[in-house]
Amino acid sequence: MWLSPVLLLLCLSGSLSLTGPSSVTGTLGGCLSVPCQYEEGYQRHNKYWCRGEFGVTCEKIVETKGEENEERSGRVSIRDHADNFTFIVTMENLTTDDAGSYWCRIQRTWFPDPFVQVNVSVSAGSSALVAVSNAVSGPLRGSLTVQCRYEPGWETYSKWWCQGAQWKDCHILVRTDGSEREEKGHHVSIKDNQKSRTFTVTMEELRWNNADTYWCGIERSGTDLGVEVKVTIDPVTVQCHYGPGWETYVKSWCPDADLNSCTILVQTTGSELKKNRLSINQKKHTFSMTIWGE
Template identity: 75%
Template sequence: MWLSPALLFLCFSGSLSLMGPSSVTGNLGGSLSVQCQYEEDYRTYKKYWCRGQSESTCDKIVETNVEEKRGRVSIRDHPDSLTFIVTMENLTAEDTGSYWCRIQKVWLLDIWSYDPSVQVNVSVSPGSYPLRAVSNAVSGPLRGSLIVQCRYDSGWETYKKWWCRGAEWSNCRILVITNGSEEKAKSNQVSIKDNQKLHTFTVTMEELRWNDADTYWCGIEKSGTDLGVEVKVTIDPVTMQCHYGPGWETYVKSWCQDADLNSCNILVQTSGLELKKNHVSINQKKHTFSMTIWGE
């Protein structure tokens, strides 16, 4: 699977033992692939992809036979064609920089043998990504609901739209998905509905809980790598205020949990002007103190 592939080979560089493109360009949110070719003698050697201005000090990202995929970057060796291919997905502006295709050689008589290398300059252009969130950060109240809207370009009307949860897009868990029509789909407390005339699909999360705060993704299912855009979801803090009359300013104020006032468990109490404990805080002001909960 791949995202709006954009691959630009300007020219090839390297030595006879390893060759590859000197520059490649991909669109923001899309993907690019880099193909490096090596000699027959290096068929069984490990190949890797690293980043940095200097080949001798570059930071290794992925390598064959060890960690062939790391986050949005993968590498695959094709010994039959004497090539290996590096793929970078869901490109960001920060991915622009200097990288290296390299072959890992071995120690010979306690002398380190130089790794064949070829430098590849990666550029990420703004481009035009067909899917975007109206807002990449949304929040809702505890036990309430929130709405996320994602817009897409013309031509994607009949494709299935989905909503998934997880820090990494490549393995996030799909919570709800449309069937390619405008029919509303719902699973547990999450629903999704596609408005194909407006090129917008809407996700609604209801009965919000503290642990619903996470990274989510709006997505469109397609051949190859699905389209996806990140959305951060947070739950608004809950604040309760208590008021008291004159004369009680110096008394200790507390917040406790139980149906019986005489036996309730004190979660936190004032000590000076402010006290924080776990997810609870009490701010004492003139004739007012408040308790705020950020989570469980």
């Protein structure tokens, strides 16, 4: 009996391409964070954050030095997390002058720098309640935390976390009872630390549909206090390795438990392709599929 050769694939997870949120909003006097993800191979490249209407002429604010150490310039810092192919920019003590057009960029020598534009807005908000970061992200099936701080006097008030574009009619997922006891909902929990006047929300078992607008809130007579938080899910790359001799064969990606019945979403036409969500690196004998959502 003749048996066809078997191609064994080793699959790993990571991030691919340079991406980031198109817009983020911070509260006057607060801070915000911008996560930008990049493709494998850029770990040792300098990453930087610049401001301007156009990426090619933007003014550089802060830059990494090819390492994971935090670099700071005034109220702005940047740190590379090479293991996650992500660098994070943090802007603190926000003012109205901070609103504008910014760019995440990666420095290259012989080719144009990869970039992604991020529009920053600064709202008056309520000084009584601010989010430590107005934009957070987490890995698929992983977790993330959000911290919100409040002024003295609100310690025994009920705090809540809700989902929806408008905080006045968003869906409350979990809330405290005015104490420091942790309260749990479906894959989400909230705990108030009244000594530090900070309550922490933890989202677990993250799914693609968890990416949305959320709100930290404090319940009070009349209109509740609320501050916006944008939640995104990190893109995921499945990287498959193959042995010598398979370079010119067609590679494909299809999601299903049964190889014989799965529907192919994208495939190569032979030796080279970088299109849509599938890319090939012939020297490393790999092809990668980036997943951005369901």
